[in-house]
Amino acid sequence: MHVNPESAEQEQVNSAATPVADKSPWTRYCENCNSPDAEEGYATRLCAECRKAHSRYPIHKQIKGAAILVGIVIVYSLTLVPERLRTYINFEKAKQLMEEHRFHSARVLLEPLLEKYDDNLKLRVAFMEAALRDGNQEAADSINRVLGNMYFEDRDLLAQAERVSAELSFLYIANDFNELLDAHPDDDVAQLHIVDSLLENNPEVVGLKTAKAVLNANLGNFSTCDTILLNLLKKYPGSVDISRIYASSLNAQERYQEADSIYSVILQHYPEDPEALEYVQAYHANKNATADSTHQIHL
Amino acid sequence: MFFVPGIVVTVATFPGVVVHELAHQLFCRLFGVAVYEVKYFQVGNPAGYVIHEIPKNPVHSLFISIGPFFLNTLLGILIAFPAIIPYAHIGHLNITDYFLMYLGVSIAMHAFPSIGDANNIMSIVWHEPSTPLWLKIICLPICCIIYLGAIGSFFWLDLLYGIAVTIWLPMFLLKFIV
Numbered sequence: 001m002h003v004n005p006e007s008a009e010q011e012q013v014n015s016a017a018t019p020v021a022d023k024s025p026w027t028r029y030c031e032n033c034n035s036p037d038a039e040e041g042y043a044t045r046l047c048a049e050c051r052k053a054h055s056r057y058p059i060h061k062q063i064k065g066a067a068i069l070v071g072i073v074i075v076y077s078l079t080l081v082p083e084r085l086r087t088y089i090n091f092e093k094a095k096q097l098m099e100e101h102r103f104h105s106a107r108v109l110l111e112p113l114l115e116k117y118d119d120n121l122k123l124r125v126a127f128m129e130a131a132l133r134d135g136n137q138e139a140a141d142s143i144n145r146v147l148g149n150m151y152f153e154d155r156d157l158l159a160q161a162e163r164v165s166a167e168l169s170f171l172y173i174a175n176d177f178n179e180l181l182d183a184h185p186d187d188d189v190a191q192l193h194i195v196d197s198l199l200e201n202n203p204e205v206v207g208l209k210t211a212k213a214v215l216n217a218n219l220g221n222f223s224t225c226d227t228i229l230l231n232l233l234k235k236y237p238g239s240v241d242i243s244r245i246y247a248s249s250l251n252a253q254e255r256y257q258e259a260d261s262i263y264s265v266i267l268q269h270y271p272e273d274p275e276a277l278e279y280v281q282a283y284h285a286n287k288n289a290t291a292d293s294t295h296q297i298h299l
Numbered sequence: 300m301f302f303v304p305g306i307v308v309t310v311a312t313f314p315g316v317v318v319h320e321l322a323h324q325l326f327c328r329l330f331g332v333a334v335y336e337v338k339y340f341q342v343g344n345p346a347g348y349v350i351h352e353i354p355k356n357p358v359h360s361l362f363i364s365i366g367p368f369f370l371n372t373l374l375g376i377l378i379a380f381p382a383i384i385p386y387a388h389i390g391h392l393n394i395t396d397y398f399l400m401y402l403g404v405s406i407a408m409h410a411f412p413s414i415g416d417a418n419n420i421m422s423i424v425w426h427e428p429s430t431p432l433w434l435k436i437i438c439l440p441i442c443c444i445i446y447l448g449a450i451g452s453f454f455w456l457d458l459l460y461g462i463a464v465t466i467w468l469p470m471f472l473l474k475f476i477v
Contacts, residue, residue, distance in 0.1 A: 073402070085384060122389045
């Protein structure tokens with residue numbers, strides 16, 4: 001609020017220095033110093049010097065001190081801006097990349113952010129999704145275990161975390177089952193017997209079914225392996241994990257073109273899938289090399 | 300909506316009152332207008348005031364009255380902005396960020412000129428016969444907005460303005476950076 005002196009009931013500046021009797025009624029005297037040079041055009045009679053002095057009304061020391069403190073706060077906070085803007089831009093870019101299914105690039109961008117804000121739920125969930133889709137199940141699982149004990153205020157974030165967690169546990173084999181399998185580390189036949197017996201009691205565990213398929217492939221029973229995987233793909237047509245195992249099995253059977261077509265489909269949906277990229281690049285490089293050598297022979 | 304006595308809000312957001320009065324004073328200094336008394340903050344009504352002479356130029360009157368609108372808004376945005384960046388994307392706030400946001404919002408919410416300021420504009424600029432017509436035309440909507448703002452402060456419009464300029468506006472602008 002600012003108040004005009006004419007309207008406010010306030011003490012006027014003492015102007016008793018020049019005797020009233022000596023003043024000319026036609027001259028504007030300064031209210032402050034009584035000089036006859038009061039400036040024209042103002043309601044308040046003040047000479048230029050007094051007006052200037054009054055306009056420079058002192059600012060309290062406490063206010064100056066507070067202003068300096070606020071200034072320090074502003075300078076300090078402004079020094080944070082470049083780093084925070086970089087973080088903001090990287091997170092937003094990572095989100096965009098994840099929308100484009102470029103999970104590897106997203107994970108690379110999110111990793112340093114997670115180190116910086118390691119207790120942040122949004123970052124953890126985003127990183128878990130990026131790591132899972134990038135094929136780094138261990139990293140995703142370690143985040144998932146931490147998230148299991150945390151409270152989510154944001155319902156949407158909780159739904160996202162649950163969705164990723166469900167995907168993560170899609171091929172999950174319970175620890176006690178794993179212990180049984182680990183008892184025979186290099187014996188595929190023994191492991192296959194264990195998996196078969198476990199499947200009798202747990203016929204819907206996808207992890208056990210894929211384990212059975214992989215073990216069959218290791219033993220050269222590709223037809224059984226393919227049957228299991230094709231049935232699973234019929235049930236879960238979008239599963240990249242099962243598609244990868246199936247493509248790998250086809251590759252082992254030297255059915256390279258079929259494997260390439262499956263990896264190509266994976267790459268259409270996940271352009272940065274490391275396994276698919278590696279295979280397709282190697283396959284095409286091999287194909288080109290063969291074509292080049294053929295060409296050279298004809299020359 | 301709940302009722303909180305204005306004095307409680309004023310005390311809680313006193314940095315904004317101080318900056319508001321300081322803005323009046325600085326604009327007086329800028330235009331060479333004599334200042335007789337400044338009260339930066341007090342527990343009472345008004346919470347702060349600046350007593351100065353009537354400026355020769357009515358445009359100066361206008362700027363002295365609406366000076367806090369610019370200074371408080373700008374300072375509020377500047378202080379709160381660094382805290383808004385991590386809040387905007389990952390909802391992360393530490394103690395310093397909370398302090399910056401409090402300071403920014405409390406300063407920005409006192410940006411609106413008071414009814415006293417609007418009365419001054421009306422009496423000096425609008426009712427003064429020597430004031431040019433174009434200035435009167437500019438001042439009329441400004442006064443109306445100030446009066447509306449004063450009425451709206453009963454419904455937390457001042458707080459809403461503070462939050463809007465220090466939190467929502469930067470968050471909105473940040474979206475365009477990426």
